[in-house]
Amino acid sequence: MGMDDRAPTADELDQMKALVRKGMEDGAFGLSSGLFYTPGYYAEADEVIELGRVAAEYPIGGEHSPVYDTHDRDLGASYQGVGYHNSIREAIHIGAESGLRTIFSHFNAQGAHLYGRAAEGAAIIDSARAEGLEVAAAQHVHTSTMSSLRAYTIPRWAQAGGPEQMVRRFQNPDTARVLDVQTMEMLEIRGGPGKIVFADARPEFNGKTLADVAEDRGLTVPEAVREIMSESNPWVMNRDLYDVENTRYLATMPWMMTCTDGVTPTPGAEIVHPRVYATFPKKINDFVNRDGAIGLPFAIRGMSGLAADFLRLDDRGYIREGMVADIAVIDPGRYTDHATYDDPHQFSEGVVHVLVNGRFAIRDDEVTGELAGRPIRRP
Numbered sequence: 001m002g003m004d005d006r007a008p009t010a011d012e013l014d015q016m017k018a019l020v021r022k023g024m025e026d027g028a029f030g031l032s033s034g035l036f037y038t039p040g041y042y043a044e045a046d047e048v049i050e051l052g053r054v055a056a057e058y059p060i061g062g063e064h065s066p067v068y069d070t071h072d073r074d075l076g077a078s079y080q081g082v083g084y085h086n087s088i089r090e091a092i093h094i095g096a097e098s099g100l101r102t103i104f105s106h107f108n109a110q111g112a113h114l115y116g117r118a119a120e121g122a123a124i125i126d127s128a129r130a131e132g133l134e135v136a137a138a139q140h141v142h143t144s145t146m147s148s149l150r151a152y153t154i155p156r157w158a159q160a161g162g163p164e165q166m167v168r169r170f171q172n173p174d175t176a177r178v179l180d181v182q183t184m185e186m187l188e189i190r191g192g193p194g195k196i197v198f199a200d201a202r203p204e205f206n207g208k209t210l211a212d213v214a215e216d217r218g219l220t221v222p223e224a225v226r227e228i229m230s231e232s233n234p235w236v237m238n239r240d241l242y243d244v245e246n247t248r249y250l251a252t253m254p255w256m257m258t259c260t261d262g263v264t265p266t267p268g269a270e271i272v273h274p275r276v277y278a279t280f281p282k283k284i285n286d287f288v289n290r291d292g293a294i295g296l297p298f299a300i301r302g303m304s305g306l307a308a309d310f311l312r313l314d315d316r317g318y319i320r321e322g323m324v325a326d327i328a329v330i331d332p333g334r335y336t337d338h339a340t341y342d343d344p345h346q347f348s349e350g351v352v353h354v355l356v357n358g359r360f361a362i363r364d365d366e367v368t369g370e371l372a373g374r375p376i377r378r379p
Contacts (some may be wrong), residue, residue: 031048050100077241088104107137139259143242143343
């Protein structure tokens with residue numbers, strides 16, 4: 001369907017079901033969605049449920065429901081979205097109606113209007129769990145997000161049909177006037193153009209804010225966005241979109257895992273998101289050592305056994321005789337994150353050994369070069 005903003009035909013839905021079925025037969029653990037992003041945003045819940053029901057035909061280990069892993073539709077900063085609470089409810093509804101267990105890819109509340117209100121979202125998950133649904137989530141502990149410039153500045157209707165159609169809309173004076181308003185409304189939700197920082201390798205962008213780039217080009221912010229988007233769709237960070245208090249509160253939830261939500265940094269980009277380098281030690285330093293919000297065993301469970309339990313991996317996630325040796329040995333006195341927004345390419349320290357599938361990837365603080373990782377398929 002490409003970037004079409006419409007419901008699928010019966011034939012297209014059948015093709016999608018066939019792709020899900022092939023994925024599950026190849027060993028997938030379930031179905032994922034990115035309903036915040038286009039074209040996933042154009043899919044109604046019923047469409048996703050139909051696909052989820054195909055995934056549900058392939059239980060994990062023959063008896064456990066597969067997984068619905070979602071970047072849900074609206075974490076609070078989605079322009080003209082369904083809202084933070086409704087987005088959580090929709091994701092849980094999709095999982096329940098499909099017969100899948102739901103996990104939120106990186107759960108938090110976005111935007112200053114939701115600072116201090118994470119408990120409201122957590123209560124929706126707790127209510128679902130109390131009703132017998134298995135719902136979980138993961139988090140990273142940095143207060144900035146990272147995505148594409150398009151996702152943060154171009155409304156979904158203007159993206160429909162793909163990049164060529166989008167650029168044609170940019171060139172229409174009447175449409176451009178609408179985008180002048182809506183782009184700024186989108187940015188206002190995110191703290192303004194001064195909070196959007198480029199993580200693109202090109203020096204004319206890297207480390208600069210969207211406000212800086214617009215000024216450099218002598219353009220208004222919406223004009224600069226359209227000019228940039230006519231050529232590329234660079235990575236950007238949205239600084240301070242998350243609230244530390246919200247993140248701390250969510251770290252105490254028994255269903256909260258830890259993730260980086262990151263990708264390998266683009267070669268040549270000096271300024272990137274530090275979460276790839278720092279997430280796990282930062283969580284321990286911030287919420288165990290400094291705040292005492294959670295205990296060390298609780299934190300480590302959310303980085304290991306909790307994920308293994310959710311995925312129904314009965315051979316890893318714990319240190320027990322006969323289990324796969326996926327083990328990180330850390331020195332608590334030295335386990336520290338060093339990556340910052342201004343100097344992100346800094347490795348953490350205090351990791352003494354790491355074993356992956358029983359082989360040393362790090363031994364005595366040194367990388368060994370062993371590449372023992374393997375894809376894990378559904379049991």
